[in-house]
Amino acid sequence: MSLSTRVIAAxxxxxxxxxxxxxxxxxxxxxxxxxxxxxxxxVVGRSTLHAGPTCYNDGKPIDEAAQTKCQKDAAAAVxxxxxxxxDVKVTDKIGVGVDPEVADKGWFAFTDGGQQQxxxxxxxxxxxxxxxxxxxxxLLTTTEKTTVTVVEANEKTGDIIGVWYFQLKNKDAAGQEQxxxxxxxxxxx
Numbered sequence: 001m002s003l004s005t006r007v008i009a010a011x012x013x014x015x016x017x018x019x020x021x022x023x024x025x026x027x028x029x030x031x032x033x034x035x036x037x038x039x040x041x042x043v044v045g046r047s048t049l050h051a052g053p054t055c056y057n058d059g060k061p062i063d064e065a066a067q068t069k070c071q072k073d074a075a076a077a078v079x080x081x082x083x084x085x086x087d088v089k090v091t092d093k094i095g096v097g098v099d100p101e102v103a104d105k106g107w108f109a110f111t112d113g114g115q116q117q118x119x120x121x122x123x124x125x126x127x128x129x130x131x132x133x134x135x136x137x138x139l140l141t142t143t144e145k146t147t148v149t150v151v152e153a154n155e156k157t158g159d160i161i162g163v164w165y166f167q168l169k170n171k172d173a174a175g176q177e178q179x180x181x182x183x184x185x186x187x188x189x
Contacts, residue, residue, distance in 0.1 A: 040150045040164040041097040043133065044086045051084040053152075053162040059101075061159035074165045078147060085167035090140065093133035094168070096121050096150050102162065103129045106155030111148050111168070113141035121148065126155050136168075144173045 037052040054077070055062055055070035062070070077083045088094065096109040109121040109131055119139045122131035140146045145167055152162035 038099040038102050038152070038162065040099075040102070040166075042084070042086055042148060042166045042168075043093075043095040043097065044088045044136070044168065045092040047086050049084050049086050049166065051164055051166065054165045055163040057161070059161060061154070061157070061161060062163070067160055067163075070163055074147070074149075074163075077165065078145070078167065081167075083147070083165050083167040085169055087171050088136050088140065088146075088168040090137040090170070090172045092136045094121065094136050094139055094148075095131045095133040096148065097130045098150065098152070100129055102152045103127055105152060105161060107150065107152045109148065109150040111139045111141075111146050113139050113146045117141075124153070124155060140168065140170050140173070142173065144170050146170060 037056050039050045039052060042049045042051075054074055055066065057066065074083070098107050103126060106124060106126045107122065108124045111119045111121060113119050115138075121134060121139065122128075148166040148168060150164040150166075151160060153160050
């Protein structure tokens, strides 16, 4: 069975168009350049969220005054609901990733939840770009919102270089809070 000249020409045209599209995409990507700041990625189940650092000093150490300001800015963002966020259920698994440049210097990540009001997502590490996936049930606060903090820190000097904040919105806690409020409202009537 032989292919007709028209079929061969059509396949050739598709290949040429496809190659042209890929070439244009690569050229466009190269012209975009490198991101100004490293990204961190929050993973919840099958959802991901990428964000630049909340606090960053062009790869140089952040002094204590800037760290304090960063924490205040993050607290205001939590209050204002402007932190990058993902929905989570206690049955989900959560992980954090960082750019290779961050992994080369060192990083760690934690939440403001768990049994000790702070749960580790990633211990201090270098070279590894992903924390792995951990059960959300051990990482969340008992309230509707849990803050995830990712810190780039030079393992040798201990200097803080970048800080990312994310927020997890616990959909299970929202339902529990509504159920708890309903009986209280009924009792007050």
